[in-house]
Amino acid sequence: MGQAAAAAGAPIGIWSPYRPYRQQVQIFNDYVALDGYRDAITYSMRPGHSEHQLGLGVDFMSAGGGSPLPGDWGQTPAGAWMRDNAWKYGWVNSYPLGDNGELFNPRTCFHYEPWHYRYLGRAMARKVSAALGGELRGKIVAVLGLTFKPNTDDMREAPSIPLITALQDMGAKVRAFDPVGMEQAKSVIGNVTFCNDAYSCAEGASALVIVTEWEQFRALDFERLKTVMAQPVLVDLRNVYRPEEIARHGFVYESVGRARK
Numbered sequence: 001m002g003q004a005a006a007a008a009g010a011p012i013g014i015w016s017p018y019r020p021y022r023q024q025v026q027i028f029n030d031y032v033a034l035d036g037y038r039d040a041i042t043y044s045m046r047p048g049h050s051e052h053q054l055g056l057g058v059d060f061m062s063a064g065g066g067s068p069l070p071g072d073w074g075q076t077p078a079g080a081w082m083r084d085n086a087w088k089y090g091w092v093n094s095y096p097l098g099d100n101g102e103l104f105n106p107r108t109c110f111h112y113e114p115w116h117y118r119y120l121g122r123a124m125a126r127k128v129s130a131a132l133g134g135e136l137r138g139k140i141v142a143v144l145g146l147t148f149k150p151n152t153d154d155m156r157e158a159p160s161i162p163l164i165t166a167l168q169d170m171g172a173k174v175r176a177f178d179p180v181g182m183e184q185a186k187s188v189i190g191n192v193t194f195c196n197d198a199y200s201c202a203e204g205a206s207a208l209v210i211v212t213e214w215e216q217f218r219a220l221d222f223e224r225l226k227t228v229m230a231q232p233v234l235v236d237l238r239n240v241y242r243p244e245e246i247a248r249h250g251f252v253y254e255s256v257g258r259a260r261k
Contacts, residue, residue, distance in 0.1 A: 121162025
């Protein structure tokens, strides 16, 4: 993080996943008043954007309003650095330029280039791999939640799609369960064993991965899961659980933006 800030010639602010964007803007403007910063890169896990929830997103803020500079943000030193180099640090730009230099929608991350989601899949899969000691080949990974968000069967741009693809590329066998989205998922995800519930999904799995925060995944019976899983490993990509709670059940716990337990 420090190396990136030095290379960009701008501070990098790290925002809480629970801090509203308006509050982020105010904090940044306070920094401007205190230190005279003209612009900054913000690294955040802002609710509502998949890559931010995973701690991958980077935004650009400018003095006076905390908003991107429409059309010419990339002309500032920090903006130009972020556009050209952020990916080297494993970050996804929230304000990229198109292939022909056109400015994409600066207010949402959901209509950008496809690599954006392919990258997210690899990043999530690497987190699963790390929880299993760096090797997925031949192992079963159970995925809970397939839809774009809870309480829908919508699979458009669902993070489960690139995640499962990346897991399969790494040699894992994938089992999956979603309360309502499996029929839709079958049309876009192949070579997956679809299961009837969370516990049948976890059978023989070396890792259980929470991708969509359905309400029924917030009260899992971890003692029961331990009896059916090959290894007690939980990768919680939505930070549904508290690390100390999962540690009490004897699970290895990997989440987003928190130390492993």
